[in-house]
Amino acid sequence: MREVFQQELREVQGRLVEIAGLVADSMTRATTAFNESDIALAEQVIAGDAVVDAAAKTLDELAIDILARQQPVARDLRIVVSALRISASLERMGDMTGHIAQLARYRFPDKVVPKTLRPTFREMGQLDVEIARKLVELLETQDIAIAEEIRDLDDRIDALHLSVFDKVLGETWKGAAVDTVDATLASRYHERFADHAVSIAKKVAYLSTGEWVPSES
Amino acid sequence: MREVFQQELREVQGRLVEIAGLVADSMTRATTAFNESDIALAEQVIAGDAVVDAAAKTLDELAIDILARQQPVARDLRIVVSALRISASLERMGDMTGHIAQLARYRFPDKVVPKTLRPTFREMGQLDVEIARKLVELLETQDIAIAEEIRDLDDRIDALHLSVFDKVLGETWKGAAVDTVDATLASRYHERFADHAVSIAKKVAYLSTGEWVPSES
Numbered sequence: 096m097r098e099v100f101q102q103e104l105r106e107v108q109g110r111l112v113e114i115a116g117l118v119a120d121s122m123t124r125a126t127t128a129f130n131e132s133d134i135a136l137a138e139q140v141i142a143g144d145a146v147v148d149a150a151a152k153t154l155d156e157l158a159i160d161i162l163a164r165q166q167p168v169a170r171d172l173r174i175v176v177s178a179l180r181i182s183a184s185l186e187r188m189g190d191m192t193g194h195i196a197q198l199a200r201y202r203f204p205d206k207v208v209p210k211t212l213r214p215t216f217r218e219m220g221q222l223d224v225e226i227a228r229k230l231v232e233l234l235e236t237q238d239i240a241i242a243e244e245i246r247d248l249d250d251r252i253d254a255l256h257l258s259v260f261d262k263v264l265g266e267t268w269k270g271a272a273v274d275t276v277d278a279t280l281a282s283r284y285h286e287r288f289a290d291h292a293v294s295i296a297k298k299v300a301y302l303s304t305g306e307w308v309p310s311e312s
Numbered sequence: 313m314r315e316v317f318q319q320e321l322r323e324v325q326g327r328l329v330e331i332a333g334l335v336a337d338s339m340t341r342a343t344t345a346f347n348e349s350d351i352a353l354a355e356q357v358i359a360g361d362a363v364v365d366a367a368a369k370t371l372d373e374l375a376i377d378i379l380a381r382q383q384p385v386a387r388d389l390r391i392v393v394s395a396l397r398i399s400a401s402l403e404r405m406g407d408m409t410g411h412i413a414q415l416a417r418y419r420f421p422d423k424v425v426p427k428t429l430r431p432t433f434r435e436m437g438q439l440d441v442e443i444a445r446k447l448v449e450l451l452e453t454q455d456i457a458i459a460e461e462i463r464d465l466d467d468r469i470d471a472l473h474l475s476v477f478d479k480v481l482g483e484t485w486k487g488a489a490v491d492t493v494d495a496t497l498a499s500r501y502h503e504r505f506a507d508h509a510v511s512i513a514k515k516v517a518y519l520s521t522g523e524w525v526p527s528e529s
Contacts, residue, residue, distance in 0.1 A: 159393055166383040176376060179393065183400065263489050272480050275492040283500065 100165045107161070107178045110154045112234045114185045117147050119227035121192040122288065126220030128199040129281070130213065132206050140196035147189035151182045158182070177298045181234075184291040188227070191288040198281055207277050209270050212262060219255045219285040222248050226292045233299055242296035249289045256286040317382045324378070324395045327371045329451045331402045334364050336444035338409040339505065343437030345416040346498070347430065349423050357413035364406035368399045375399070394515045398451075401508040405444070408505040415498055424494050426487050429479060436472045436502040439465050443509045450516055459513035466506045473503040 121140050128137035158178050161167070167175055198207045208216055226248045233241040259282040262268060263275055270278070338357050345354035375395050378384070384392055415424045425433055443465045450458040476499040479485060480492055487495070 159389060162379065162393070163385040163389050168380040172376060172380050176379070176396065179396070180400070183397070260493065263493060268489055270489070272485055272487070272492045275489045276477065276480060276496045279493045279496040280500070283497070 100161070100167065100171065103157075103161050103165065104171075104174060107154065107158060107175070108234065110150070110157065111178060111181055111185070112231060114147060114150045114154065114182065115227065115231045115234050117143070117150060118185055118188045118192065119224065119231055121147065121189060122195075122220075122227045123224050125192040125195040125199075126217075126224060128196050129207055130217055130220060132199060132203055134200060134203045137196040137199040137203070141193050141200070144189050144193040148186060151186040151189075154182045155179060174302055177302060181295050181298055184295045188288050188291045191284045191291070194284045195281060198277055198284075202273075202277065207281060209274050211267075212259065212270075212274075212278055215255055215259055215262070216281060216285070219252055219282070222252050222255070223285055223288050226252070226289050230292050230295060233296060237299060237302065239300045242300045245292055245296040249293045252286055252289040256282050317378070317384065317388065320374075320378050320382065321388075321391060324371065324375060324392070325451065327367070327374065328395060328398055328402070329448060331364060331367045331371065331399065332444070332448045332451050334360070334367060335402055335405045335409065336441065336448055338364065338406060339412075339437075339444045340441050342409040342412040342416075343434075343441060345413050346424055347434055347437060349416060349420055351417060351420045354413040354416040354420070358410050358417070361406050361410040365403060368403040368406075371399045372396055391519055394519060398512050398515055401512045405505050405508045408501045408508070411501045412498060415494055415501075419490075419494065424498060426491050428484075429476065429487075429491075429495055432472055432476055432479070433498060433502070436469055436499070439469050439472070440502055440505050443469070443506050447509050447512060450513060454516060454519065456517045459517045462509055462513040466510045469503055469506040473499050 121143055124136050124143075125140045127133055128140060158175050162172075162175055165171075201207075206213070226245055229241050229245050229248065232238070233245065259278055263270065263278050268275075338360055341353050341360075342357045344350055345357060375392050379389075379392055382388075418424075423430070443462055446458050446462050446465065449455075450462065476495055480487065480495050485492075
């Protein structure tokens with residue numbers, strides 16, 4: 096029984112890695128769609144979100160099935176509950192990639208943000224892609240040193256998020272209201288994406304250290 | 313055993329109702345703080361979010377403890393898993409009230425949004441408070457007619473959310489960039505608050521009808 100359970104946990108883990116991979120690919124495409132105003136890519140991201148949702152749902156069903164059949168307790172139980180939470184966070188990360196792609200679609204053929212902000216969003220996008228790739232690695236290896244790296248990347252994204260507001264609210268900002276709205280939303284989506292990654296990293300760190308982390312954030 | 317389990321489920325339900333009550337109170341205060349620029353109230357909301365977080369954490373621990381001791385299967389298992397998800401959504405709703413209060417604090421002693429938008433935000437705030445009160449009632453009574461009412465309220469909030477963008481992007485908008493940023497964020501927070509309520513309502517509806525709803529949204 097124990098061995099079956101361990102195998103099922105590996106199955107859960109494999110699926111989490113797979114969903115994280117889908118999310119990382121989606122963020123890669125979303126940032127390109129956003130930065131290059133690539134409408135075809137934006138459409139791909141928006142359509143692809145259903146795949147992430149379906150994969151998360153399948154994983155949830157598997158986890159609940161394991162709870163029912165294996166009746167795990169103590170640490171094993173928390174691992175399965177954590178998997179459900181990680182799945183919910185990955186699903187939200189997928190939503191954020193869809194939101195970013197949608198901004199690109201709304202403004203097409205224009206670019207979403209004016210020139211002065213493009214380097215900032217390019218960097219935020221790269222960092223979000225990097226954080227998503229690190230997340231895949233973390234879920235695969237459970238190496239908690241990677242959780243630290245994710246937190247560091249998130250700090251850099253937070254700093255860029257604040258710098259967007261500094262720019263938009265600064266005296267040199269010449270953007271129209273639509274640019275201000277788009278920059279505000281885009282920055283928030285990029286920042287939330289990274290927040291969810293940190294939230295997952297904390298849960299994985301718990302699985303290694305035994306230190307339990309409450310539901311969200 | 314079955315009777316103990318039923319009693320524990322009632323305990324879980326009671327705590328969900330309690331947390332939803334905290335969130336409803338917090339939203340009531342947050343909207344007043346936001347609309348009236350009441351800094352003391354804003355501080356209360358921001359400080360109070362830790363109470364919601366702690367209550368959600370306690371509930372999660374209880375739910376996990378029930379899973380470990382009672383080893384529920386089938387529908388009983390899904391009820392407990394749903395409680396964990398509802399707790400996570402309530403915790404996020406609490407975060408939104410904190411974000412709304414923070415906008416009031418940032419702009420104090422000024423009001424957060426210019427005159428032309430105040431009636432819209434007043435209405436959004438009232439609807440969010442109403443949705444939160446309905447949620448308490450739904451969790452208490454499990455009357456799925458209330459879930460429908462929550463969805464209807466959410467539709468009205470979504471329409472107001474779109475109308476904020478219409479105003480901000482319209483030709484008559486005279487707001488500075490800071491007003492545009494604040495209106496964008498405030499509208500998003502109000503809308504997300506309602507989204508989480510709908511997500512919870514779907515889960516409660518499942519508990520009555522047996523129709524399972526995937527992790528988020």
